[in-house]
Amino acid sequence: SDSALLLQVKENLQNNDALSSWNTSTSPCSDGHANWRGILCYQGKVWGVKLENMGLKGVIDVDSLKQLPYLRTLSFMNNDFEGEWPEISQLLGLKSIYLSNNKFSGEIPSQTFEGMQWLKKIHLSNNQFTGSLPTSLTLLPRLIELRSEGNKFSGQIPYFRDHKWKSFSVANNHLQGEIPKSLSKLPVSSFSGNERLCGSPLESCHSKKPSIVSIIVAVVVVCVAVIVIGAVIFILHRRRQREAASSVEGPSSGLSKGRAKDLGDESRRSSRSVSSNHSRRGDHMKLSFIKDDREKFDLQELLRASAEILGSGCFSSSYKASLLNGPTIVVKRFKQMNNVGKEEFQEHMRRVGRLNHPNLLPPVAYYYRREEKLLVTDYVKNGSLAVRLHGYQSLGEPSLDWPIRLKIVKGIAKGLEYLYKDMPSLIAPHGNLKSSNVLLTESFEPLLTDYGLVPVINQELAQDIMVIYKSPEYLQHGRITKKTDVWCLGILILEILTGKFPANFLQQGKGSEVSLATWVQSVVPEEWTNAVFDQEMGATKNGEGEMAKLLKISLSCCEGDVDKRLDLKEAVEKIQEVKERDQEDDYYTSYASDGDVKS
Ligand SMILES: Nc1ncnc2c1ncn2[C@@H]1O[C@H](COP(=O)(O)OP(=O)(O)OP(=O)(O)O)[C@@H](O)[C@H]1O
Numbered sequence: 367s368d369s370a371l372l373l374q375v376k377e378n379l380q381n382n383d384a385l386s387s388w389n390t391s392t393s394p395c396s397d398g399h400a401n402w403r404g405i406l407c408y409q410g411k412v413w414g415v416k417l418e419n420m421g422l423k424g425v426i427d428v429d430s431l432k433q434l435p436y437l438r439t440l441s442f443m444n445n446d447f448e449g450e451w452p453e454i455s456q457l458l459g460l461k462s463i464y465l466s467n468n469k470f471s472g473e474i475p476s477q478t479f480e481g482m483q484w485l486k487k488i489h490l491s492n493n494q495f496t497g498s499l500p501t502s503l504t505l506l507p508r509l510i511e512l513r514s515e516g517n518k519f520s521g522q523i524p525y526f527r528d529h530k531w532k533s534f535s536v537a538n539n540h541l542q543g544e545i546p547k548s549l550s551k552l553p554v555s556s557f558s559g560n561e562r563l564c565g566s567p568l569e570s571c572h573s574k575k576p577s578i579v580s581i582i583v584a585v586v587v588v589c590v591a592v593i594v595i596g597a598v599i600f601i602l603h604r605r606r607q608r609e610a611a612s613s614v615e616g617p618s619s620g621l622s623k624g625r626a627k628d629l630g631d632e633s634r635r636s637s638r639s640v641s642s643n644h645s646r647r648g649d650h651m652k653l654s655f656i657k658d659d660r661e662k663f664d665l666q667e668l669l670r671a672s673a674e675i676l677g678s679g680c681f682s683s684s685y686k687a688s689l690l691n692g693p694t695i696v697v698k699r700f701k702q703m704n705n706v707g708k709e710e711f712q713e714h715m716r717r718v719g720r721l722n723h724p725n726l727l728p729p730v731a732y733y734y735r736r737e738e739k740l741l742v743t744d745y746v747k748n749g750s751l752a753v754r755l756h757g758y759q760s761l762g763e764p765s766l767d768w769p770i771r772l773k774i775v776k777g778i779a780k781g782l783e784y785l786y787k788d789m790p791s792l793i794a795p796h797g798n799l800k801s802s803n804v805l806l807t808e809s810f811e812p813l814l815t816d817y818g819l820v821p822v823i824n825q826e827l828a829q830d831i832m833v834i835y836k837s838p839e840y841l842q843h844g845r846i847t848k849k850t851d852v853w854c855l856g857i858l859i860l861e862i863l864t865g866k867f868p869a870n871f872l873q874q875g876k877g878s879e880v881s882l883a884t885w886v887q888s889v890v891p892e893e894w895t896n897a898v899f900d901q902e903m904g905a906t907k908n909g910e911g912e913m914a915k916l917l918k919i920s921l922s923c924c925e926g927d928v929d930k931r932l933d934l935k936e937a938v939e940k941i942q943e944v945k946e947r948d949q950e951d952d953y954y955t956s957y958a959s960d961g962d963v964k965s
């Protein structure tokens with residue numbers, strides 16, 4: 367019976383506490399409705415198994431599922447399954463398969479989908495699948511959704527013919543080669559994050575195949591160059607060693623101490639040995655500067671500078687260092703980038719370095735070694751918006767007033783708008799927009815930091831640390847869209863208006879939809895003045911009307927349904943329309959006129 371088969375499925379699952387309703391006292395389906403959690407019924411028959419967000423792992427018992435004759439949809443999204451591709455391809459009647467956001471790994475055999483002629487939707491995003499995208503996908507006549515972003519698929523995209531895509535993404539994999547013509551009308555975001563993929567809608571390939579002769583010539587030239595460079599490096603290295611031995615031996619300074627305490631595999635060495643170790647590496651101490659217009663310094667000078675730790679997140683640690691007779695700078699040490707290659711990292715830094723906007727903090731220099739990636743920026747005097755919003759009251763310092771908060775919001779929106787224009791190939795051009803990544807200049811102009819990093823951060827860890835992966839679309843459907851940064855913007859504005867820390871509202875566990883936005887929505891507008899707006903903002907004459915306007919805009923940015931959410935352009939336009947003071951507007955009336963806000 368269906369009951370026995372499903373109980374067998376349950377038995378093979380670990381962490382199955384959420385399935386307590388699966389027991390012999392009821393049947394899974396009766397008279398059209400389901401008695402068992404996660405079972406979808408139609409006319410008393412099991413047509414779907416939807417076990418999402420339950421922390422499940424173990425084995426998916428395909429042999430039992432195979433015997434459910436009416437099974438059409440299967441979802442194990444947002445769980446903790448590991449291991450190889452489950453043999454669900456034996457379930458020939460399936461119309462949809464959802465396995466996104468697990469830890470499945472390994473290759474999916476190329477013939478896997480053969481014969482699954484009813485299959486319309488396949489969601490595999492954010493696992494760790496490797497190898498090629500199975501060619502049998504191209505043979506599925508009804509396929510309209512294929513989500514495979516955020517894996518480690520490599521090789522070329524197979525040739526799809528006449529599929530009418532409702533949703534397609536192979537973004538953030540290791541795919542390469544030319545995108546098949548049949549997919550060239552899809553948006554850039556469907557393919558971004560694959561460094562070696564080319565052809566429309568991405569940049570054209572221009573790939574003239576080099577002749578054998580030119581390859582041989584190139585190899586010879588490279589070999590000669592390597593020998594010459596090696597000899598030069600050796601000489602310089604020896605010279606520096608001698609110089610360094612005398613200059614570095616002195617008492618170690620703040621940054622080297624901080625690094626010695628904190629730097630990954632070097633953590634157990636003393637600060638002195640960090641310094642001398644680096645000095646032995648000679649040329650490896652060189653930082654790559656983005657622009658030529660500033661005085662250069664190298665890693666050794668950084669290690670000698672007096673330094674203090676500014677903070678250490680999951681993603682990076684940041685040190686403030688004052689160079690002797692030089693500027694005060696911040697060295698950010700990335701923790702989650704060990705998958706990125708040198709070329710990729712350099713190209714990315716150069717790309718970020720080309721950006722130029724008054725609301726973006728520009729990189730000054732970077733440093734790459736396989737086990738160490740550093741980014742140097744200027745120190746920004748007023749620190750982060752996070753500290754200003756949440757840390758100042760305890761110090762007895764005045765908080766930010768409403769006009770300044772509005773100025774900050776407008777600056778953030780402009781910075782983000784620029785990122786969207788100048789990094790169009792990224793699905794989430796910022797990716798980690800939050801208050802600790804907004805710094806404030808002396809005139810309280812906001813500067814965005816940590817932007818554009820999605821392509822170089824380790825995918826599997828990025829999911830735990832970057833704000834885009836807390837969005838409703840990611841938690842529910844495992845996808846990131848061009849509007850995901852807008853959601854982050856909305857939450858950030860709510861944080862600025864309420865003075866509340868968004869992370870406190872995110873429930874533990876995947877799939878939760880509770881956020882600062884849901885809390886604000888739970889408060890009636892009449893209570894906003896007392897219950898929602900940060901009392902620390904202080905009263906501005908008639909400011910509440912404008913505050914309410916901004917609050918409504920931010921709620922529209924946080925709309926859970928991506929289609930209803932404002933896009934970035936709309937959001938920025940509306941934000942720029944909010945005035946610092948508005949003598950006529952009153953927030954109750956302005957709220958009443960806008961019925962769709964609480965959708
Ligand atoms: N250039 C800078 N000038 C002044 N303060 C900075 C600068 N860069 C970073 N900070 C501050 O240093 C602290 C640590 O920053 P860091 O980016 O390392 O971690 P985080 O932003 O708190 O968390 P995460 O690792 O998730 O990004 C933060 O409060 C940040 O605002």
